[in-house]
Structure formats: C-alpha cells, structure tokens
Amino acid sequence: MNAPDMKLSRRSLLSYTAVAGALVIATPLASCGRPQEDAAPAKPKGPAVAAGPFVAVRADESVVIGFPNPEMGQGVDTSLAMLVAEELRVDFEKVEVQQMPLGLMLGEDGNVTWKNLPQGSGGSTSITGHWEPLRKAGALARMLLVVAAAKQWGIAEAELTAENGVVTHPASERSATYGELVKAAGDIDLGEAEPELIAKDKFRIIGTSQKMKNARAIVTGQPLYGIDAEVPGMLHAVVARSPHFDGIAKSVDDSATRKINGVRDVVKIERPAPDGPYDVQAEGYAVVADSLWAALKGRDALNIEWDTGPFADESSAGFKSHCEQLLEGRGQIVRNDGNFDAAIADADNVHEANYWQPYVSHSPLEPQNAIADVKTDSVHIIAPTQTPSSANRMVAAALDIEDRLSITVVPTRLGGGFGRRLSNDYAVEAALISKAVNAPVKVQWTRDDDLRHDFYRPSGMHHLRAAFDGEGKLTAWTHRLASASKYYRRPNLPETDYWQAELYPDNFPGNLVDNYRVEYFSAKSGAPRGSWRAPAHTANAFVVESFLDEIAHDRGEDPLALRLRILGEDRELEYGQHGGPTFNPGRLATVLKLAAEKAGYGQKMPDGQGRGIACHFTFGGYVAQVVDVAIDDQGGLKVLKVVGAVDIGQVVNPNGVRAQHEGGINDGLSTALRLAINVEGGRVTNANFDSYELMKIADAPVDIETHIVENEYPPAGMGEMGLPPLAPALANAIFQASGKRIRDLPIADQLA
The missing domain is CATH 3.30.365.10 (Aldehyde oxidase/xanthine dehydrogenase, molybdopterin binding domain)
Incomplete structure (x- = not known):
C-alpha cells in the first residue's frame, strides 16, 4: 500500500x-x-x-x-x-x-x-x-x-x-x-x-x-488481537468455502447441521463475479451458532457437493509449464532502452538463466477473523486489518450503504499481516452474516481456511540475459517474466497494465546499462493473488542477485566486485516506482561494502561452508546481507550467520530496525527453505503446517548482526526491507559451499 x-x-x-x-x-x-x-x-x-x-x-x-x-x-x-x-x-x-x-x-x-x-x-x-x-x-x-x-x-x-x-x-x-x-x-x-x-x-x-x-x-497474553475481541450478544460463525477456484455448490444439505445444539442458522455467501474484484473470496456457507465449537461441529455436518469450477485442470506443474511456454514467444515490452538486440549480437560473452518461484501463503499466526454488528442505521466492525479504510469501503459496497460514515471500523493489533490483511474479505463475510441473522457476529477462520483461501504471492518464471563487451563492461540486460499478476481482477484495469505489480523497470540495473529491456507475459491462473511482504521485490531480488552471482562465477570475478563495478559512484537516478523518486547506487554500494567488511567477506571458508552476498533497494531503503552456511555430506543445510547492513536514512528507533531486519531474515529463510503452495485440480492441497512447513527454531540462523548506516537522508521504512536479499544471499552461499546452483524455490530437497 x-x-x-x-x-x-x-x-x-x-x-x-x-x-x-x-x-x-x-x-x-x-x-x-x-x-x-x-x-x-x-x-x-x-x-x-x-x-x-x-x-x-x-x-x-x-x-x-x-x-x-x-x-x-x-x-x-x-x-x-x-x-x-x-x-x-x-x-x-x-x-x-x-x-x-x-x-x-x-x-x-x-x-x-x-x-x-x-x-x-x-x-x-x-x-x-x-x-x-x-x-x-x-x-x-x-x-x-x-x-x-x-x-x-x-x-x-x-x-x-x-x-x-x-x-x-x-x-x-x-x-x-x-x-x-x-x-x-x-x-x-x-x-x-x-x-x-x-x-x-x-x-x-x-x-x-x-x-x-x-x-x-x-x-503476558493480554487481549490485544482481533481474535480476543468480543461484544455483548455476539454469535460465532465459521464458513465452508468452495475449495475450487471460482467454484460454486451444486447441492447443499444442511439438515444435519441445523440439528446440532447451539446452531442458529446457515447463511449462504455469494461468490464474487469471476471477472470482477474480490469482496469475499469464494462462495461459502456460514454456520452461525452460540459458540465457536458449535459452529465448527455444524460446519463438519454440512453435506455440500462442489462444482470443480473453471480451473479444474490447473496444477502447480501445469502452471510452471504454461509459464515456460509463454517465455518461448514475445511478450509485452514495458521498457526498452537503447538497442538490446544489437548489443547482444555484438557482445563478447552472453549469460542466460531461468528462475522459478511458486505461490506462497502469508500464513499469519493469527488466522483471519472479524466482528460485525449490522443495524438498520449503522455498522460496527472490529477486525485485525492493515487497511481499515478499505474495510469501510468494501462493507459499504457489499451492504449497499451510501453513508460510509455510518460504518465504524476499529482496527485491533494484528497477529501477523505481511500483506494478507490489506484484503478485507473476512470483514465483508462478517458483515453479510450479521445482516442475515440480525445480530453481532464474529467470523473465525481456522488454519486450514487460512492456507486454502489466501491471496497468494504471485508465482512465475523469470528469464534473464546479460551481455558484456571485451573490456568487461555490462552492455545489455533483459528481465523477462511470465507470471499470474496480482492485478488480474482490478476493476477497469487493462491486461496491458498487469505487469506494473510484477516488474519494477527502474530496479537494478535500470539506468545503469545502456541497452535494457523489460518484458512481461501475462499467465492465466485461478489462484487468488495479492501483496506478499515487499511484493515484487521478494521475487525480483532473488532472481537478479542470484544471476549476478552466476555471472561473476562464469567470468571469474568476485561477486562483490562485479556489483560495485556496475553500481558505480554516489549519484541520484530516477526511480519511478514506489520508494522513489530517486535511487542512489552509491548508497547500495555503501551497504554492500559495510556488510562485506563486518562479515569477513572474501576470507577462505572451510570445506563444506559457503558465504554469499546480496543486496536490494526496497521502498526507499538499502539493505545488503552476507549469509554463511554449512552443508553436510547428506545435504543437510545450516545457516550459521547472517550479517546485514541497513541504510534507511534517519532512523527513529534502532531497536525496531534491528527487530525488523532480524524478522525479515527469518521470514525470508523460512520461505526460501520449504514454502510452496501446491495446486492440484484447481484447488490448494496444503491444509496445515504439516504440508506447509514453516521454519523451525533449529533452522534459524545461529547469529544475526545488523549494522545501521547513519547519514542525513530523510527516513524510510524498515518493515519489508530485510527480506528480499536473504534468499539470493542464501543461494549464493549454497553454491560456494556445494557447487549446486539454486534457480528454483523452495530449496527443499535440492541439496540431497
């Protein structure tokens, strides 16, 4: 946002x-x-x-x-x-x-x-x-x-x-x-x-x-979160949602549900139009009861036959193949500096690689929930939302209320957000159910609900090419991406604008190379998509920073030296995307050098260990990280240390900066190691943390250092900056330790 x-x-x-x-x-x-x-x-x-x-x-x-x-x-x-x-x-x-x-x-x-x-x-x-x-x-x-x-x-x-x-x-x-x-x-x-x-x-x-x-x-467990909230006379609701992308129910038998003690009603929630924006995410049947337990038992007793929907043939493997096929053609050119084709033809050497990233879930610790009390002349919403104003707007639209000032929204503390709670579908569900039963209602999602009905980080295949002349100068670069954009259901937005959420043309090495092309391919998928911590930066940093490491190795150069040579001196360059209006490659070079110095970058590592480096400019902030890993004979991976350098201009609370940097590192590591949403038959098959394996304490880095650059620049945020460099620094360290190049995420069993 x-x-x-x-x-x-x-x-x-x-x-x-x-x-x-x-x-x-x-x-x-x-x-x-x-x-x-x-x-x-x-x-x-x-x-x-x-x-x-x-x-x-x-x-x-x-x-x-x-x-x-x-x-x-x-x-x-x-x-x-x-x-x-x-x-x-x-x-x-x-x-x-x-x-x-x-x-x-x-x-x-x-x-x-x-x-x-x-x-x-x-x-x-x-x-x-x-x-x-x-x-x-x-x-x-x-x-x-x-x-x-x-x-x-x-x-x-x-x-x-x-x-x-x-x-x-x-x-x-x-x-x-x-x-x-x-x-x-x-x-x-x-x-x-x-x-x-x-x-x-x-x-x-x-x-x-x-x-x-x-x-x-x-x-100390004091009630701060939405899941803690209560209002007098409140009923409880859980929703059985269509497991299939854009699916609907063919038949519903709720007779057994209505016989359960404490169940008050079963309320149908209409699915959003398949070609329009989301209000709720899916068609569902809400069981409303006196207690959460009764509502859950009532949902278990529902007998619903679901239509498989228009994406019944979609699978994770099929979507990956779809993206690969798209990249074989020509896409939408969204930036085209110089003469890329001529520069490639005249190059002394050309480097090329493909990278794949799956759908991932936000999986906040606190599943979605909301309380709604819909009266004839007012609506009261209590919810853990990142965007209370959006909740107000969406509830007004769903209930056809003209006077939005009659809708109050009380945001609570969130038990994790990461972009998931930019969407307010759960608040709309609560409002629709409250209106139907004429009582205040608390909607509570389970962990299974949360994993199977998320707005996932977009998945996609990246293709990169870079050319160098005989003197070692970078002369051409292209970043081509086939993905299912999170913008696909924005109202009145043409498909030719979908790329704007997936590629940031001014990202590195934009404005640093004369011949530069950015190309997008809009892929088709039924999976709901949305913003996931640092949105496209998490995907693009992994791709670009991993590719730079590959180039350096192929050229016999040090990866840090290659980055510094391309970045050059301190200067302000135009940056048109969020985080601009300028990008200073000198500031990125500064955090690279600081992280390298503090981590002992360049020192010889013991056998079976590796040290990787990566950096990124995210939303106005500059972060570089050095990751040390050890890999045993069975392919077991241990992250020994992460050293990071941060430049976000004027720092308000250094303690908060360190906390956000450390949190971003652990979140990025957890995601890179094992996280992927699996799709089969047009539905998500991950049901809980047994099939969506968040990082355990034993996987966490043994040591994390955060070094903050002090300067006179205006402040930038820190909430998302620490995550993008982690995955590529990790992959680069793995290559140094094992000789195995990671181009697909998650890493999972690739080291065995």
Missing part, C-alpha cells in the same frame, strides 16, 4: 482544547491524492481502542499518544509515538500509547477522505508518511504549554525551555509541570502561529533504542 501524497496547508493543525482536565491536540490534517476512509469506534470488550486522534496531556502528568496506523509487529505503536514524544519533550518511558480508531469525514468535494491522517499499514510507509505531521502534533502541544507559562509569568516565550514534561525559565529558575499548565494551555488561541520543530542535533528520543510499548502485554 502506497502512502497518499500529503500536502499540508500553511496551518493544517486541527483544534486543541482543555477537556476533562486534559489538553488534547489533534494530529495535522492531510490532503490526500485520492479519496480514502475513516470512522469513529466503540470500545469492544477485548482490545483497548479508546484513544481518538489526539495527543492528550493530563493534569496528573500522564501523556497518551494515539498511533494512527494498525500495529502488526512492525513497531508503529512505538516509533510513531516517538515522533510525537520527541517534540513534546516528555519522558518516553512514561508515555501511554493507544491505537487510534479509523477516522473519516466528507471532504469539500463530497467524497469520503481522511479525517486526520492516512491510516494503513503497508508498503513500509508509516514513518515516511507521518514523519512531519506527527512531529507537528507534538510540537503544537509543547508550544501551547510554553505560551501558557509565558502568559502566567509575564515572560517572553523565547526565554523558556520545555524538557522532560516541565517548562522552565532558566534565568529565574521558575518552573511548572505540563500537568499544572494544562488548563491554561487549552484556553490559548495561537492564531496562525506555526510550531517550530526540534532540530536533529537536539533529538533526545528519535534515534535512540526504545523498548516496544506493548511487548509486556503481548508476552
């Missing part, structure tokens, strides 16, 4: 006032590039969601900061609050944080837009999107408190300081706590005055390692 372009007006700060003994400051308004959505919530029994879009400074000296974006483990409950607390000049350890509910309003044009700030988690945009607005919210609160003290004491504001929750007049040693100034501050009118932001060299919180605010609540 890309953050909307935010254009702040000269004074775009919302109201401030003293309410119930607290000074509350709203976050700055944002003008968004496209209509979005938000609405106020009611407090559920489970998660705490009562904080509105305010900074609240109370008379008892307590401070509450609302964080706008859903928290799914990326640490925004801490990092976004740090932005406010820095400018407010308070002790961050004493700050309380709360999830903001969705806030929407009607804009001047009559369209629904954000009431305060964009509120979505995806695309690693939380820090970049809120860097200035949230700091301004804290600065406004500080400014009001300083002005209040100045008026009370008859002293010029410039003579006062604010630090650690206290306003002080150093000359007279007079001081007052924020709590003592709250009431007076709420009565002040600042007019057109703008708060002054703290200079970087005066930062006390930003750039320091802070503990995650909700860490203790998580490890």
Whole structure:
C-alpha cells in the first residue's frame, strides 16, 4: 500500500482544547491524492481502542499518544509515538500509547477522505508518511504549554525551555509541570502561529533504542488481537468455502447441521463475479451458532457437493509449464532502452538463466477473523486489518450503504499481516452474516481456511540475459517474466497494465546499462493473488542477485566486485516506482561494502561452508546481507550467520530496525527453505503446517548482526526491507559451499 501524497496547508493543525482536565491536540490534517476512509469506534470488550486522534496531556502528568496506523509487529505503536514524544519533550518511558480508531469525514468535494491522517499499514510507509505531521502534533502541544507559562509569568516565550514534561525559565529558575499548565494551555488561541520543530542535533528520543510499548502485554497474553475481541450478544460463525477456484455448490444439505445444539442458522455467501474484484473470496456457507465449537461441529455436518469450477485442470506443474511456454514467444515490452538486440549480437560473452518461484501463503499466526454488528442505521466492525479504510469501503459496497460514515471500523493489533490483511474479505463475510441473522457476529477462520483461501504471492518464471563487451563492461540486460499478476481482477484495469505489480523497470540495473529491456507475459491462473511482504521485490531480488552471482562465477570475478563495478559512484537516478523518486547506487554500494567488511567477506571458508552476498533497494531503503552456511555430506543445510547492513536514512528507533531486519531474515529463510503452495485440480492441497512447513527454531540462523548506516537522508521504512536479499544471499552461499546452483524455490530437497 502506497502512502497518499500529503500536502499540508500553511496551518493544517486541527483544534486543541482543555477537556476533562486534559489538553488534547489533534494530529495535522492531510490532503490526500485520492479519496480514502475513516470512522469513529466503540470500545469492544477485548482490545483497548479508546484513544481518538489526539495527543492528550493530563493534569496528573500522564501523556497518551494515539498511533494512527494498525500495529502488526512492525513497531508503529512505538516509533510513531516517538515522533510525537520527541517534540513534546516528555519522558518516553512514561508515555501511554493507544491505537487510534479509523477516522473519516466528507471532504469539500463530497467524497469520503481522511479525517486526520492516512491510516494503513503497508508498503513500509508509516514513518515516511507521518514523519512531519506527527512531529507537528507534538510540537503544537509543547508550544501551547510554553505560551501558557509565558502568559502566567509575564515572560517572553523565547526565554523558556520545555524538557522532560516541565517548562522552565532558566534565568529565574521558575518552573511548572505540563500537568499544572494544562488548563491554561487549552484556553490559548495561537492564531496562525506555526510550531517550530526540534532540530536533529537536539533529538533526545528519535534515534535512540526504545523498548516496544506493548511487548509486556503481548508476552503476558493480554487481549490485544482481533481474535480476543468480543461484544455483548455476539454469535460465532465459521464458513465452508468452495475449495475450487471460482467454484460454486451444486447441492447443499444442511439438515444435519441445523440439528446440532447451539446452531442458529446457515447463511449462504455469494461468490464474487469471476471477472470482477474480490469482496469475499469464494462462495461459502456460514454456520452461525452460540459458540465457536458449535459452529465448527455444524460446519463438519454440512453435506455440500462442489462444482470443480473453471480451473479444474490447473496444477502447480501445469502452471510452471504454461509459464515456460509463454517465455518461448514475445511478450509485452514495458521498457526498452537503447538497442538490446544489437548489443547482444555484438557482445563478447552472453549469460542466460531461468528462475522459478511458486505461490506462497502469508500464513499469519493469527488466522483471519472479524466482528460485525449490522443495524438498520449503522455498522460496527472490529477486525485485525492493515487497511481499515478499505474495510469501510468494501462493507459499504457489499451492504449497499451510501453513508460510509455510518460504518465504524476499529482496527485491533494484528497477529501477523505481511500483506494478507490489506484484503478485507473476512470483514465483508462478517458483515453479510450479521445482516442475515440480525445480530453481532464474529467470523473465525481456522488454519486450514487460512492456507486454502489466501491471496497468494504471485508465482512465475523469470528469464534473464546479460551481455558484456571485451573490456568487461555490462552492455545489455533483459528481465523477462511470465507470471499470474496480482492485478488480474482490478476493476477497469487493462491486461496491458498487469505487469506494473510484477516488474519494477527502474530496479537494478535500470539506468545503469545502456541497452535494457523489460518484458512481461501475462499467465492465466485461478489462484487468488495479492501483496506478499515487499511484493515484487521478494521475487525480483532473488532472481537478479542470484544471476549476478552466476555471472561473476562464469567470468571469474568476485561477486562483490562485479556489483560495485556496475553500481558505480554516489549519484541520484530516477526511480519511478514506489520508494522513489530517486535511487542512489552509491548508497547500495555503501551497504554492500559495510556488510562485506563486518562479515569477513572474501576470507577462505572451510570445506563444506559457503558465504554469499546480496543486496536490494526496497521502498526507499538499502539493505545488503552476507549469509554463511554449512552443508553436510547428506545435504543437510545450516545457516550459521547472517550479517546485514541497513541504510534507511534517519532512523527513529534502532531497536525496531534491528527487530525488523532480524524478522525479515527469518521470514525470508523460512520461505526460501520449504514454502510452496501446491495446486492440484484447481484447488490448494496444503491444509496445515504439516504440508506447509514453516521454519523451525533449529533452522534459524545461529547469529544475526545488523549494522545501521547513519547519514542525513530523510527516513524510510524498515518493515519489508530485510527480506528480499536473504534468499539470493542464501543461494549464493549454497553454491560456494556445494557447487549446486539454486534457480528454483523452495530449496527443499535440492541439496540431497
């Protein structure tokens, strides 16, 4: 999810006032590039969601900061609050944080837009999107408190300081706590005055390692997640969905289900139009009951004969063959610099390879769930969603509700997202069922439901060719991809635009080679597809960085030296995709050299061990990783160490950066080792973690190091940056250790 372009007006700060003994400051308004959505919530029994879009400074000296974006483990409950607390000049350890509910309003044009700030988690945009607005919210609160003290004491504001929750007049040693100034501050009118932001060299919180605010609540099992939430009078529902892509039921017998004690009803959910966007993912039959157990038993008793659907012949092997066949022809040229064909013909040597990547599942630890309470004049949704505004929009469309402001959405903490919860099909299911039974309903998915009805990372076959002249200069490069795009059901989007989700033409080596061609082949598949952590970067980094290693080996060059030679010096190049508007190859070279230095890259490894290197530019951030592996005589693989270097500009919370880097490494390793969704007969056959084998603790790297580059660049996110380089660095290390080249994922049994 890309953050909307935010254009702040000269004074775009919302109201401030003293309410119930607290000074509350709203976050700055944002003008968004496209209509979005938000609405106020009611407090559920489970998660705490009562904080509105305010900074609240109370008379008892307590401070509450609302964080706008859903928290799914990326640490925004801490990092976004740090932005406010820095400018407010308070002790961050004493700050309380709360999830903001969705806030929407009607804009001047009559369209629904954000009431305060964009509120979505995806695309690693939380820090970049809120860097200035949230700091301004804290600065406004500080400014009001300083002005209040100045008026009370008859002293010029410039003579006062604010630090650690206290306003002080150093000359007279007079001081007052924020709590003592709250009431007076709420009565002040600042007019057109703008708060002054703290200079970087005066930062006390930003750039320091802070503990995650909700860490203790998580490890002590406090109710934070959607799966914890309850509302009075709530019924429970589970859904039997068509196991076949776009399939429907030929017959349904629910007589046995309705006899089970506690079962209230069976509700049909219509499948989405096969040629239109998803609201729900599949046709289904929801069993509604007094308890989750009764609903599950009722679903087991359903007797449904399913039609096999229009993709009954699809299989994983068949789809791979389909992609291979497409690559034998000519596809859609989406970028074509110079004269690629002539450069290939004139080349001194040409390198070529194919790479394959399967469908993979998000498989968050917390399966999908949502509560909906549909009334005649309002709808209330509680859900672990990355995009609460999308949930509002989709529920409005599904229920044919014109007034979207009548739909409140309360986002809870997510037990994993990784892009799966950018889709809100589970919230729509809950709303449809609630309307049908005229009661609040909680829909709960099982692990089997989650694996078999995901929006999978697109699968595809990549073909790369590169040419060098007699002096060793890279003269031509092409990246050709046959895949089933995640854009395939976007409304009003022609197939000629499907490539935009799968290939980023400005990625390496775009703008670094004179003759450069990017070519796309749109493959057909019935498998639902969607965004999967760092979307196309995860696929393309594996392909490009593995191919570079192959080229270096064939040429007798060091893989690091080859990369540095192509990247060249520090400079800004145009980058038109998400993460731009520029890409600096010098910054990528810097993290490569730093990771190599810290890892001892180039040192001789013992027999049976290998050391691989890879890097990537993702969403504005630069990450390089060096992976050390050992392979035994039976092909057993052990990842000994991963050393990474990270450049994301201004760092807010180094502790959070390290956590995200380590999490990305483990997620990337788990995916590369064994993960693949298997399709047979137009349906997913993986049912649980016995057939979709997530990495176990014993497979995790023995040691992970994270080295953060400090510079003066603006901040970028870190949620997705650590994952893309891992798979190619791993594959390159395996080659050095064993001589076996990995071109297909997952690695699985290829080393035996």
